[in-house]
Every structure is written in structure tokens, then in C-alpha cells.
Amino acid sequence: MGPTSRNHKSSQKDVAPNEAKPPRYPQRNRSITASASASAFASPAVANSRVAKERPSSSTAGEGEPQETVLKLPSIPTLPARMAKLVPLEGLGCEAAVGSLTPSREREYKVTNKHTEGRRPVYAIVFNFLDVRYYDIFATACGPRLSTYRCLMNGKFALLQSYLDDDMNESFFTVSWACDIDGNPLLVAAGSTGIIRVINCATEKIYKSLVGHGGSVNEIKSQPSNPSLIISASKDESIKLWNVQTGILILVFGGVGGHRHEVLGVDFHTSDIYRFLSCGMDNTVRIWSMKEFWEYVEKSYSWTDATSKFPTKFVQFPVLCAEIHSNYVDCTKWLGDFVLSKSVENEILLWESITKEENPGEGHIDVLQKYPVPECNIWFMKFSCDFHHNQLAIGNRDGKVYVWKVQTSPPVLIARLNNPQVKSAIRQTAVSFDGSTILACTEDGNIWRWDEVDHPTAPVPSKKQK
């Protein structure tokens, strides 16, 4: 049973007995109990990974990895300069602007719909912002099921597609939209088994299954300007960069300077194609750069050989490691060059890193703003923003959604969405393109929809309605 509060035992009551997230494996690596798990598995596409490699029925098959060859020098990557380890400054002159919890009622929302997705918790809900045609389409992940919906006028949903994993033990934790190079919409999802499923929504067929993570995958994000690149954050303490077009594992971010515990969240920078954020159970937020390895990214598009032969690289050191939280950091997001990050501490922080130009290893974190979110002290509670990053929505343990205006100082609480019916924890929210519709998915398997009151005739992108 995973998502539990540090100081709140009772929150577990809400959690269905079998459906806690993420379930802990009995990781009995050393077990002598013969659990015949050696089933030859055939996957549509098995991605290579450094250690993860299936053994065909006889174990004689050689492994392409350099680590086992004796003569070849081991490919320990050249370690760049040590990362900057930054902590926030405290005290006078370093205060953050804290938002007030009194709603400004700038926009009024009301519940317009509820849809029961299943009995298992819905962990992810996300709008497709990659293609203007699909701005009103969102995807959800509930247990082994992935669904795509359309937000209709008058608060209705229309189920478009539904995908069900044959492995009923699968529980998808995250779902993300991506595109192949032709622009076809892809749905990328992963969860407890650690297998990343890439589904082509245009053909409604599984496109690739990316195998490589040694633990559950907690979040997947796609690169906004190259949407066939995705990064996945995993329990195996690494972040992996994949090319979903070719199914290649390009880079692995982890190792000496990597996360020391499960990685819970990642986010690509909105404009800098090289940088991304990651956060995890080791209470840190890290900024990584793949600038030096960009040639591999380019190579991955034109790779025609077996995916396992691709020279996957390890990136061991992030650019920066920020120790601003004292508990699990489960969601983080870029806001321009600023970073929004949320820990299990009832607030979201907006901060920037200030490093000295001559010595990037030194500096500090400047926490600019705080967005309080009461009763939000259990982990795996994610927030989301609208397309323009103007407003942010986050649910809490009691089923309330706080909608913050992000880019004002001090922050303004636009609205607090509550409904007595919504009782269980809200795991993830989705804000439509213009912020007029807010969706929330809950622990008890429901999707709730709020629409802006004076927006009755114009649900998500009105201009696109034909």
C-alpha cells in the first residue's frame, strides 16, 4: 500500500484493499522458492536496457552490453563536473509570497458531470495539448484500463476508445499523449509492471511495448516540441528517455548522481529541448540536461538495427539537485524557467535556482511563491496546468480542488471546487486548454467535471467545434 500520509493513518480507509498505489512487490530476488517465472515472452517490441534483457530458453545468448566483456573497457561514462547541490535560503529577505486561501471567485465553476470509470482508483487524467484537433480529448488510466474521452458541451463526456491490458495485475499510474513523426496521436501509458505501452490511437492498435524499467513507472511526459520523445520516471530510481517512434531507449538518467529512491515525477522544459525536471521519494528535485547526448537522440530516429543494439548511454549527473522539500516530492513542473514542485507538505512551491555564473556548482534556491493546498499530505497527488500555464488545479485528500492563478504575485486562489459527493482523494486533475473545464480523477474510480459557470455554451475549444 503506497500512498499514505505521513501523519494520517485514517487516509488508508479510503483506499480499496487491493488497489493501493504503488503496490510493493515482494522483491524476493534471492528466493529459493521455485516460482517458475521463466516464460518465454514475446513482445511486439522489446526495448533494450542495460541490464534488462530477457534470456531465451537457453541462457547461452550473448549480451550486447559492454559490462560483461572482459577485454573491452567498461563503458563507465565520463563523469561531468559534480552537480550543484542547492538548498533554499531562509530568513529575512528570502520570504516567499504565500497565496491566500480566500477564493477570489475570478471564475466560477460548477460540477457538471461525474463518470464512474471503474472500481479501481483513477491515477491519471490528461488532455491532449499536442494537436489542436484533440484539445478536447482526454485520456484516463484506471487499473488495467486506458480510455479516451471527449469533453462535450453541456458537461458531457463521450467515450471514444478503451484499451484493456491482458495482464489484469497491471495498474496504470500514468498516461501521456505523444505523436509519431506523421502526427498520429499516440497514447503512452505505464504503471505497476513497468512496461510502457504505446498505443496508436489513429489505428487503435498497440504500437510498441517498451520494456526496460526494473520497477513501476510513476510518470511519463512527452517532449512538447518533439512529441515522439518521452521520459519515464520509475521506481528503479532512474529516468529513461525513449523514442516511441522507433522504440529505442536513448538515455538512462541515474546512477551516482541520480535519485536515491523512487522517481515520482518528471517534466520537460517548455522551451529548452535539452532540459527536464525530475522529483522523487528522496525529497529532491533534479534538473537534468541531455545536451551533450543529443547526438544519440538524433541517432535514435534513424536507427534501423535492433533496438537492443542501440548504444544507450548512462547520464549519471544532473545539472542541479535541489533539496527544498523534506518529504516525498511527487509532482513538479516547469513554469518558464521557474519550477513548481509539490511535496507531501500541503503546499506547492514556485522557485528558481540562482547559481553563480563563474561557478555553477554554487548557488542557492530562491523560493518565490507558495500555493497552500490544505489536506494534501499524502503522496501521488498531482497537479496540472492549462495550456498557457495560467491556472493550476490540484485536488486534495478530501476531494476538493484548488484552482490557483499561477503567474500572479502574490498568488491568487481562483476557486475552490468542492462537492459533498466528492469524498475520496483526488489523484490527478486536468485543466482544459483555456481553463474553463477542470477534470479530477479520484481514488474511488470516478471522474468529475467542473465547468465554468459563465461559459455554458462554450466547452473546450469552442472554436474547434464543427
Add this chain to the structure above:
Amino acid sequence: MAGDSRNEPMFCEEGSSESGYVLCVIDSLKKKITSDRFVYIQKRVEENSIKLSPITLHSHNLSKNRQTSTSNSTDLVSNLLTKRKEDALCAVNSRESSPDESEGANCQDECSSTVIVGGNLSARNSVRPIRLPEVATLPPYTTWIFLDRNQRMQEDQSVLGRRRIYYDTNCGEALICSDSEDEAVEDEEEKKEFKDSEDCIIRMTIQECGMSDAVLETLARDIERAPDDIKARYEILQGEKPEGSSKKVSELNVKMEDVYGDKDLDAALDSFDNLFCRRCLVFDCKLHGCSQDLVFPTEKQAPLCSSDEGTPCGIHCYKLVSKPDAIMEIDSHLLVDVEEPTSDNLKDQIGSNKKKLGSSGQKTKSQQSESSSTARVSSESSESEVQLLSNKSPQHSPGLSKNKLGAKGGIKKSTNRRIAERILMSVKKGQQEMSPDSNSIVNGCHWPRDMKLRSDTRSGIKDSVVSSQCNSPSTRSFRKKGTLQMENNSSFVDAQSDSMEDTNNEHSATDGCDSSRKEECVDESICRQEAHGRSWKVIEQGLLLKGLEIFGKNSCLIARNLLGGMKTCTDVFQYMNYIENSSASGALSGVDSLVKGYMKGNELRTRSRFVRRRGRVRRLKYTWKTAGYHFIRKRITERKDQPCRQYTPCGCQSACGKQCPCLTNGTCCEKYCGCPKMCKNRFRGCHCAKSQCRSRQCPCFAADRECDPDVCRNCWVGCGDGTLGVPNQRGDNYECRNMKLLLKQQQRVLLGRSDVSGWGAFLKNSVGKHEYLGEYTGELISHKEADKRGKIYDRENSSFLFNLNNEYVLDAYRMGDKLKFANHSPDPNCYAKVIMVAGDHRVGIFAKERISAGEELFYDYRYEPDRAPAWARKPEGPGAKDDAQPSTGRAKKLAH
């Protein structure tokens, strides 16, 4: 302030009013800072949002483009998502008037309170779930880095003192794996730095209220620091202002100038000493770390002999300048006899000098005439006409030169200065120009005067000329030694002359042994040496010292390898001679005498070692089966069941006694120790011949050590095709088989899905019994750290800890190699063994039996019975050993 003073009489307590005022000031300052901060935040956020808007616009455009690009390539029908989207809309539209609407209206009316029943999905039934075929999952693992050798844990990898939060699976309680006490202590120790805001408050408040104890007191209370700190800080702040950045720049310049400058060799070598691992011979060794204790071996290696005697090393080779060494030696023998009188002469001169100096006032006339003549000479000589000078020299009768020496004392300052300046100039010139032939003689001409000048100083006339001249340290040292040295000077000069004879040989050959000429030569040589001593920087001398250590007295090699670009071979040669010859006088400055000391000592040492070496072999044979070996063997058997002891080289400079850290620690001395090879505590390696190093007969094998080609007599390994030379045929044509870890002769291991659980390690090729398979590498962590980590790993039921020795545990969790995935079995086909390889303990995995290709590898983790996880417990039976010790730590693997 005015108001404050007015109010003063009204208040009884002056302090309180003032502190009240100060508080007020502080308060307003704080408010200002806070408001400034918010303004700043606002500004930053605004800037950011301005930056962000074009970015989102750009991605919006991108998403628009995607629409257009795909609508061209794929039509609507083939894109099912688009199709379904349209379908959904149609479905809704068709049912527009159906119950949906009323429901919707219902919602709108009671937006926040009413119950919304059920889903109002349209077209729900038309969607049938599309099945995703099952894909076999990987066994779980944590990302790890491949290591080909063990690594010591880096500081920041420690889990000690780090908060690590775990939520319990059942009750949701957090388990924080850290010592809260440790953290608290650390926090307190940390000295808080002044922040900008505090600086601002301090500066402004003191400016406003003036500096007084009360103000400081209040300030201190307010920002929670000691008043003294604040005062000091204020002074710093005041000081900082005017200088600003210019100071920094100048500092930087200074730094740039003397990267080497006056640094001596030790300082320059500091980073080398700290970063270079003398055991692994690499920089920044990951295994032994930086800043190891330096261990200097007692026994120095014999200096390298140069193979190419006779062939000059380059255009500046001393061999080109001078005649070969042999001649020089003969010369020096001859010279001893020849120069005996000269030195007497000099002594006389000096004696007379002293007398003359005592009554210098009477000698003014002759002095004047002399001074003019010297001036002339100097001007002429500065023309650097060798011929001229040699013509000139006969003119000076011995008496004259004697006079000259004595008379110098009274020369007018102005002349002196001029001469001195000229001399300095010419010295510089001489240093710059590299062709020694003509120059040296020019120098030689100048130096007599220089020497005389110095003798002036010694006799007590301290004028500015001399001080201006005394730039180089060596000159200074001469001066310090003062008059006493003067007496020595003659002998010193003698000694010098022979070294320099070679340069003068040509002249003396042509001119014959004219006594005055001789004297000039002597002078010349001294002064030339002076020039050398003077221009040798500290670092150069240090390098020379090292060079002597490495190459012996081979100026070619020293100059080429260590002093390239700084000194030529000739320079080195001459300097060495200078040092050597000046030994008798002891008239050397610090470093010089050090160099000298080394040169002397080295000779002695080489000789004595030669003797010793002869003895050693014999004794080694003798002791082989006696004391040393048995002592160690006994220890081996005694300690069989105890963890191995970590070895750290001792720095004993004589045979290790009771204080030797190795001995007290219970380890043998190794080749990395400083102690002589004779040390009784040394492990002496084996003498085995013919593949004998695989049984307990071999002392190395018996001691769980690998043979070391540096130590063992017959153990060696051939490499290459023999073109690089084969080592001496010690023993038979046999290669030692007990060096596999050292040589990394491991088997190919494959990683795959275990037949038992999770991952497993498999063997690619079949091997025989006792074959070495590979090394279990990992992070070297302390036992304390291991217990902490073990706590975490036990929660995950997956531990990669391996007990290495009394100090370290191997952790392969994040770093290691594939053998870390070999599973446990009570009936294994492999075994692990901790082996000492070149002073380090390493874990080798060996085949317990014949293993055929493709078999999975298992070994017994040998967890201590009460700490073992359930799956690793031995099945209860009569065979179960019961050697349980009281255990305190976490489950760690053990070797056999």
C-alpha cells in the same frame, strides 16, 4: 537622531529609549526589506510570464501544424480517433432532446449540493475495449552502474544523517531512517553566514543610530547573533565598499603571475601527492581515495643508469661544452697539487685585506687610481671582447690583483653602484643567452669584480650597492654567513676551480700556466657558479633533487625529463658540480645543501644497499621456511573464522617494531609499506614452481592471497608475443595461476531471468572445478553505513551487502557487476572467497564443481543464521551448523 536626544532627559533609562529607537529602525528596515522582496518576486514572476507567453504560443502553433500536416497525409477515415470524435458528437446531437438535457439542467440548478446520479455517457456501449496483449515483465531491479573494481563510497552517497522516509505498508506510519541526533549536532556546528538582508540591516542601523554597545546589543538580539560578530561584520562591510572588485582583479593577476614562481617543489607536488594513488598508479583513485597518507619506502631504488654514455643529449649537452668526465677527473687531481699555493696566496690576500681595511683611510690614493682602472676594465669587459681580456690579463701582476682585492674596500659608492648595475645587467644577459662558449667567458670577466664587491660587504661596509645586488637568495645566504665564510672562501674557490677547469682548459692550454691567469680562472669559475646558484629557482632545485633521486647524476636525463625549458644539460651539470665541490666549505644555502646532502647520501646508500642486498637473498632463503612464514601461517589458521583485516600501509622507516600499525592491526606488511624488505612482518610471497600456486602448499594460496609478481619469486605471467622481452626465466616456463583477479581473467557471465527468482547470473562457457569466474564488485562502505543501508534493503527484501573485512562491507546495490545477481542456494555450484590482491581485499566467485555452459550460478550467501531472511535459512536438519555468534547488524553475505 535629534528627536532621540531631545527625548533622552525624559526617560530615566537611556538605554531603553535608545534600544527602542534602534528596534524601531530595525523594524522599519525589515519592513522595507520584506516589501522590496515582494516587489522583486512580482517583478520576477511578471518577467517570467512575459517570457512564457511566446513559448506557449509557439507550442500552440506546433499543435496547429500537426493538424494540418496529418490531415494531408491521412484522411479522416483512417484516423480512428478523429472519426470517433466526430461520431461522438453526432451521437450526442442526435440525442439532444433526450433525457440528457433534463439531467444537465438538474445539475446546473443545484450545482454544488445535489446528487448527480450515474454517468451520462453517450455512445458508451458502442465502444468495446481493445485488448493489449500481455508482455512479460522484467524482474525488478534498481538502476545500477557497472564497476570493474571496487569503489570506496563517496561522502555524499551516505545514508547516514540523511532523512529517508518510508511509509509502512500497513499502517501508513513513516519510518525515518536517520539519526535525528546526528543531524541536530551538524546543524549547530554549522556557522551561519551573514545574509544580504542582515548585512543591510546592520549597515543601515549602524549608520542611522551610530555604533554603540546598546545598538549592537539590540541588533544582536534581533538577528540572533553575538554583538561582537555584528561589530566585526560591520567592519568588514565598511572595508568591502571602497575596494570592491578591483582588489579581486589584482589578486587574480598576482596569482596568474607566479603559478610556479617561488613555489617550492613540495607545494607544487601537493596536488600530486593528494590525488595520485601510489597503489593503483592512477589519479583520483576511486578505491583508495584522495589524500592518502604518504608512505615513503625506506629502500630507494637504484638510480637509473644512462645507457648512452658519450653521445650528447642535445646542443646544450655538457659533453659538448666540456671534455669528457674522465679528463676532468684527472684534471682535478692535478689541480689539487697545482692550486695548493694559490689558495695560500688567497689566504694571504684575505689576511692582508683585513689589515688594510683596518687602515683604509691611509690608502685613499691608491684606491682612487684603482677605481679608475676598474672602471675601465669593466667598461671594456662589458664590450665582451674575449681577446681583449686575455690581452689585458697579463698586465695585471699578481701583486696588482692582490691590491685590487684589498683596495676595493674604499671605492666610492657611485662607482660601485655603476659597476654593480652593469654586472647585474650582464648577468641577466648571460642567463638569457644560451650559447655558453663565448658568454661564459664574458661572464667570467665580470665576476671577479662582483666577488670583490661581495668581499667588501663581508668586511663590514654595507652600502646600497650590495643590497641592490643581493636579489637572489643564494647571495643573501652568502652575506649572512659573513666574514666567517671569507676564510673558507679560498678553499671553496679551490674546489670550484677544478669543476670549472674544463671551460678554462682551452685558455690555460694556450696561455700556459700563468699564475695571474690561473687566479682569474679561479675567480671566473666561482663567479660563474655564483651565476648558476643565483638563477636556480627553488622549484628548479627541487626538481633537480628529484632528478638525482631518479636518474642519479645524469644531467642529460635530468635536464631533459624534469627541467625541460628551464635549464639546459650544461646548467644542470655545472650546478651539480658546484654543489658537490662546495661541500667542504659548507657554504651552501638551504636547498643547495639539501641537494648536496642527497648526492652524498645517495652514494652512501647505494653502497650500503649493495651490501645489504647480498645479505638479503641469503637470509630470505634461510627465513623462508622459518620465522616469518610460520608466523604468518599460524596467524592464518588462527584467524580462519574471523573477518579479514583491512590493510593500510605502514610508514615505518626501520624494521617494523611493536608500534607498527600493520602489526598492531594484525595484517602483514605489504609491498606498499615503507618498511624495508627485511621487515619480519612482511608477507614474502611464495617460491612455488610449476603450477604449484593452486593448493594450500603455496603460502600465498593458503593465506587467501593472490600471488604478486612483485613479491613472489617465480610467479609471473607472460604478455604479448615476447617482443617486449620475456621476464627472466625464473622457474620453468610456467605462468602463475593464482593471479586471476589481478589480471582480470574472468569468465563471461550473462544476465538473465533466473529459474529460481528474479534475475540470475549464467555462465557462458563451461568451466572446471575451482575455476575463477569473476569478481563481486561494489561500493566499499563502513559497517555502520552498511547497517543503515541494510535496514532499507531488508524492507525491500533485496540486499547486495557482502562482508569484506573488519572495516568494509561491499554494497552492490547501486554499483557492481553482474555477479551480484547470482542467487543464493544452500547447495550451490559456486563459492565466494575474499582474496587479498595487491593489498586490497576482493571477492572472487569460484566454481565449486564443473559447471557447464549456460548453467545458472548459485552460491551460499552464508548469512548468519539469525539474520538471514526466511528464504536463505538453511533447512532444519542435523547438518545445520550452529556457529551462531551474537549478531547486531544486518544480513550480509559472507565468503568461505
